[in-house]
Amino acid sequence: MQARVLALVFGVVAVIATPAVAGPSKEDLAARAAALQKQLAGQGYTVLVEPPFVVIGDESPKKVQQRASFVRWIVKLLEKDYFSKQPDKIIDVWLFRNQSTYKRGAKKFFDDEPTTPYGYYSSEDSALIMNIGPGAGTLSHEIVHPYIEANFPDGPAWFNEGLASLYEQPREKDGHMWGTTNWRLPGLQGMIKNKSIPSLSKLMSTTRDAFYDAPYDSYAYARFLCQYLQDHGKLIEFYKKLTADKKDLTGQASLAAVVGMDVAAFDAVFQKWAMSLRR
Numbered sequence: 001m002q003a004r005v006l007a008l009v010f011g012v013v014a015v016i017a018t019p020a021v022a023g024p025s026k027e028d029l030a031a032r033a034a035a036l037q038k039q040l041a042g043q044g045y046t047v048l049v050e051p052p053f054v055v056i057g058d059e060s061p062k063k064v065q066q067r068a069s070f071v072r073w074i075v076k077l078l079e080k081d082y083f084s085k086q087p088d089k090i091i092d093v094w095l096f097r098n099q100s101t102y103k104r105g106a107k108k109f110f111d112d113e114p115t116t117p118y119g120y121y122s123s124e125d126s127a128l129i130m131n132i133g134p135g136a137g138t139l140s141h142e143i144v145h146p147y148i149e150a151n152f153p154d155g156p157a158w159f160n161e162g163l164a165s166l167y168e169q170p171r172e173k174d175g176h177m178w179g180t181t182n183w184r185l186p187g188l189q190g191m192i193k194n195k196s197i198p199s200l201s202k203l204m205s206t207t208r209d210a211f212y213d214a215p216y217d218s219y220a221y222a223r224f225l226c227q228y229l230q231d232h233g234k235l236i237e238f239y240k241k242l243t244a245d246k247k248d249l250t251g252q253a254s255l256a257a258v259v260g261m262d263v264a265a266f267d268a269v270f271q272k273w274a275m276s277l278r279r
């Protein structure tokens with residue numbers, strides 16, 4: 001009886017759930033796209049509105065169109081499971097076709113010299129800037145960042161990068177986004193094999209700067225923690241607990257709750273699972 005009532009309650013919640021808080025208006029997006037078209041006229045760029053973003057690419061117009069469809073797919077699935085709020089500012093998604101146009105574009109339009117060969121999110125420039133040549137994995141990764149910024153600005157860096165990295169090789173499974181094991185696996189397994197991997201507690205309590213400067217592969221570690229939760233059907237539950245918990249922003253209390261043991265005990269479980277993965 002209890003369960004049925006609960007199911008009914010959830011049913012009602014599902015029905016009355018409001019859609020994502022809309023980001024920039026249609027008019028603002030159209031105006032931004034028109035301004036970019038004017039600025040970039042004759043330079044080989046295609047500019048498309050793909051709410052809540054504007055997509056700019058130097059590949060063929062058809063290819064840029066395909067990238068925009070990919071953005072639409074990722075946005076739909078991310079909003080469905082995680083994000084009730086769209087970024088409220090217009091974010092330009094710059095897709096450069098190779099390493100050299102990426103570097104040149106980053107310099108020309110943002111006066112940046114990128115430290116990553118793939119791409120990055122610049123909150124101050126309201127832009128995702130990336131080299132789309134190696135594939136769309138960077139695009140699905142980067143889209144997560146402005147959504148986390150809009151919905152969970154105090155969230156830990158490990159979760160921001162872990163979730164983004166989880167979706168570098170996304171597919172759709174039962175109407176949800178699903179991250180498949182990817183090229184970051186050897187980074188994780190190498191740390192476990194040579195015993196240089198820090199505890200989960202250390203990863204999760206690391207500060208933002210320490211995460212980005214970590215002497216270990218913090219991206220791979222964070223990514224596979226998210227994948228563990230996903231593969232065991234607990235990622236969305238974890239995310240809800242994490243965002244609701246105002247006392248423990250590291251996520252350790254939420255992790256302990258969803259895996260049913262304390263984080264120190266979970267280290268061994270996680271590592272055993274990680275070593276069983278194959279690409």
Ligand SMILES: [Zn+2]
Nearest residue numbers: 141145161164
């Ligand atoms: Zn990232």
